[in-house]
Amino acid sequence: MDSLLALIGNHLFHLLGLMAVGGALGLIFSKNAIHSVLGFLFCMLCVAGCYLTLSAEFLAVAQLLVYAGGIVVLFLFVVMLVEVTKYKEKGLFQTQAPWAIGMVSVGAVAIISVFWRTFFPADAVKALTLSPELAQGLDVANQNAQAVSRGLFAQFLLPFEILSVILLVALVGAVVLAKSERV
Amino acid sequence: MPSMNAVLFLSFLLFSVGVAGVLIRRNVLIILMCVELMLNAANLNLVAFARHSGTVNGQAFALLVMGLAAAEVAIGLALVVALYRKKDTIQVDQINLLKG
Numbered sequence: 001m002d003s004l005l006a007l008i009g010n011h012l013f014h015l016l017g018l019m020a021v022g023g024a025l026g027l028i029f030s031k032n033a034i035h036s037v038l039g040f041l042f043c044m045l046c047v048a049g050c051y052l053t054l055s056a057e058f059l060a061v062a063q064l065l066v067y068a069g070g071i072v073v074l075f076l077f078v079v080m081l082v083e084v085t086k087y088k089e090k091g092l093f094q095t096q097a098p099w100a101i102g103m104v105s106v107g108a109v110a111i112i113s114v115f116w117r118t119f120f121p122a123d124a125v126k127a128l129t130l131s132p133e134l135a136q137g138l139d140v141a142n143q144n145a146q147a148v149s150r151g152l153f154a155q156f157l158l159p160f161e162i163l164s165v166i167l168l169v170a171l172v173g174a175v176v177l178a179k180s181e182r183v
Numbered sequence: 184m185p186s187m188n189a190v191l192f193l194s195f196l197l198f199s200v201g202v203a204g205v206l207i208r209r210n211v212l213i214i215l216m217c218v219e220l221m222l223n224a225a226n227l228n229l230v231a232f233a234r235h236s237g238t239v240n241g242q243a244f245a246l247l248v249m250g251l252a253a254a255e256v257a258i259g260l261a262l263v264v265a266l267y268r269k270k271d272t273i274q275v276d277q278i279n280l281l282k283g
Binding site for chain 2 (some may be wrong): 006007008010013014016017020024025027028033035036040043047050051053054055058059062063069070071074075076077078079081082091092094095096097100101104107108109111112115117122124125126128129130131138144146150151152155156159160163166167169170171172173174175177178180
């Protein structure tokens with residue numbers, strides 16, 4: 001399985017990347033908001049596949065759970081809640097859309113033309129390691145979840161706890177913002 | 184294992200599409216989704232550089248970014264619902280309550 005993934009991982013990444021960009025384009029160009037959400041879902045699934053080919057397995061599963069399981073459902077709820085079809089005749093795009101597309105393409109070409117000269121060498125990717133005192137007794141190159149958890153709970157403990165507080169505040173804030181005022 | 188350049192290029196493309204979506208669409212929900220897309224592109228970059236440096240820090244940080252994105256979506260959608268109650272629209276060019 002590992003050798004198979006190593007063999008086709010490169011092509012798989014290119015395929016999934018193309019599909020992700022296709023999903024993103026479907027997201028921004030589709031007329032119906034539901035179709036946009038579906039394009040977003042497709043894009044997130046493809047990015048999760050890209051994480052798998054980059055051998056970040058834990059992150060891929062977290063992406064599936066958080067995005068496909070949580071965020072897309074939330075978006076679908078809100079799209080159903082607000083009646084988007086009522087405003088269909090008002091036009092999808094801003095009046096400055098051609099200018100915006102032009103500026104983004106000019107910026108893209110500029111960045112690519114700079115980026116084109118600074119290639120990373122083909123052996124620029126390495127096996128995953130931890131600092132020696134964290135990696136005791138672990139075969140970290142093969143066990144992504146263990147390595148990520150060691151990194152998260154040893155080196156990133158304070159940001160992790162701050163993030164949990166932020167999530168709690170966001171939870172309460174979302175309830176306060178979205179509840180109707182009469183209650 | 185995909186090369187570093189391929190990952191960076193994909194992340195760049197996704198980020199550009201996200202920026203274009205934020206700039207051209209009128210629907211607040213789609214703008215929020217494009218912001219999520221940009222956060223995902225940044226995550227892809229973090230994972231790529233975690234592979235490049237050989238350490239796990241980038242992946243741990245990408246996980247933190249993912250949690251933050253979830254919080255941001257919850258708040259953003261609550262704001263959209265509150266705004267829809269108040270103003271009865273979610274088109275950004277009609278949300279001009281501050282104009283006086």
